[in-house]
Amino acid sequence: MTVTEHYRNLHRIPELAGNEFETAAYIEAELAKLGYAPVRVAGRGVYADLIAHPAAKWLLFRADTDALAVEERSAAPVCSGPPGVMHACGHDSHCAMLLSAAEALRGAKLSHNIRFLFQPSEETTEGAAEVIAAGTVPEGICAAFAMHVWPDIEKGKTASRPGVMMASSDIFRIRLRGKSAHCARAAEGADALRTAVDIAAALPGIRESAQDPRTVLFLGSLHGGKSHNVVCETAELFGTLRTFSGEDREALKARLSLAAEQAADRHKTEAEILWDMGCPMVQNDERLISALQSQGVEILTTEATLAGEDFSRYGAFAPALLLWLGIGAVPPLHSPGFYVPEDALPAGVELWQRIARTDWSWLYA
Numbered sequence: 001m002t003v004t005e006h007y008r009n010l011h012r013i014p015e016l017a018g019n020e021f022e023t024a025a026y027i028e029a030e031l032a033k034l035g036y037a038p039v040r041v042a043g044r045g046v047y048a049d050l051i052a053h054p055a056a057k058w059l060l061f062r063a064d065t066d067a068l069a070v071e072e073r074s075a076a077p078v079c080s081g082p083p084g085v086m087h088a089c090g091h092d093s094h095c096a097m098l099l100s101a102a103e104a105l106r107g108a109k110l111s112h113n114i115r116f117l118f119q120p121s122e123e124t125t126e127g128a129a130e131v132i133a134a135g136t137v138p139e140g141i142c143a144a145f146a147m148h149v150w151p152d153i154e155k156g157k158t159a160s161r162p163g164v165m166m167a168s169s170d171i172f173r174i175r176l177r178g179k180s181a182h183c184a185r186a187a188e189g190a191d192a193l194r195t196a197v198d199i200a201a202a203l204p205g206i207r208e209s210a211q212d213p214r215t216v217l218f219l220g221s222l223h224g225g226k227s228h229n230v231v232c233e234t235a236e237l238f239g240t241l242r243t244f245s246g247e248d249r250e251a252l253k254a255r256l257s258l259a260a261e262q263a264a265d266r267h268k269t270e271a272e273i274l275w276d277m278g279c280p281m282v283q284n285d286e287r288l289i290s291a292l293q294s295q296g297v298e299i300l301t302t303e304a305t306l307a308g309e310d311f312s313r314y315g316a317f318a319p320a321l322l323l324w325l326g327i328g329a330v331p332p333l334h335s336p337g338f339y340v341p342e343d344a345l346p347a348g349v350e351l352w353q354r355i356a357r358t359d360w361s362w363l364y365a
């Protein structure tokens with residue numbers, strides 16, 4: 001099957017994070033047809049191994065498999081089957097390109113084993129952690145790679161950047177508890193709403209204290225109070241922290257906690273701060289970029305983005321590199337009009353092969 005056929009087949013069966021069963025079954029079946037022995041992980045993930053020799057070190061090639069709750073209105077030649085779900089982030093193309101690479105690399109003389117990993121639930125940034133917990137990262141891994149299609153980079157070109165390329169992404173929830181009272185006797189109460197407003201007012205200053213001015217500390221929701229004449233008893237703030245460094249991430253988290261506690265003290269309320277720590281920054285190993293460039297792979301340098309990507313979690317195991325594959329001027333990722341031009345797909349298959357055929361033994365020699 002061609003890469004375009006895989007792409008179209010997968011595009012027709014978009015599945016939300018947590019639900020990628022049909023997609024996993026398709027990938028398994030296709031890998032089996034190619035002679036691989038696919039392994040199911042974490043319910044909806046699939047991997048298959050290409051063994052160069054049993055003692056060889058491992059490369060991890062990762063594609064993501066989930067779609068988004070977006071109603072498709074694209075110019076793509078095939079459209080999503082189920083209403084309200086669409087491969088609006090191009091993960092169908094990632095799977096298609098990795099499947100075709102797995103086909104092309106059969107029987108190749110390689111110096112490393114390759115694990116082709118089809119990971120679910122990237123959009124919720126939970127899938128990488130899930131498959132890692134299920135033991136998907138091979139013992140003896142020496143490098144991890146992923147590819148993501150990216151609009152507004154020339155079609156078929158590769159882009160990346162050394163160091164941090166994508167932001168960390170964390171969610172905070174601050175629950176405030178005060179004491180209700182009549183507004184005419186407000187001093188007998190403890191005002192959770194005023195506490196919330198004070199914390200909200202402190203956020204811009206905390207954000208400005210970050211070393212990196214691109215840092216985001218964003219309040220998306222503030223709820224509290226029920227009546228015009230009753231001191232508000234409970235309130236809640238809900239927001240996001242995105243950073244490009246571990247220092248900013250830790251420092252802003254600490255400053256927000258301190259600001260919340262101080263505001264609570266001022267108004268005699270209690271603050272509970274809950275952090276949902278998402279995935280860390282995507283940090284590309286500069287040496288992997290240089291090694292590919294010295295093999296003649298052209299890699300444009302791109303700006304970092306505040307978007308997050310759970311591929312970052314594999315960076316805890318080995319040097320890692322996320323590559324963007326240019327797909328030219330198409331509607332933005334996650335939009336109803338997004339599509340992957342099919343003539344960009346062969347470049348991605350080729351890029352996987354170039355990575356596979358590169359000698360990475362210097363990484364551990």
Ligand SMILES: [Zn+2]
Nearest residue numbers: 089123333334
């Ligand atoms: Zn996405």
Ligand SMILES: [Zn+2]
Nearest residue numbers: 089090091148
């Ligand atoms: Zn994506």
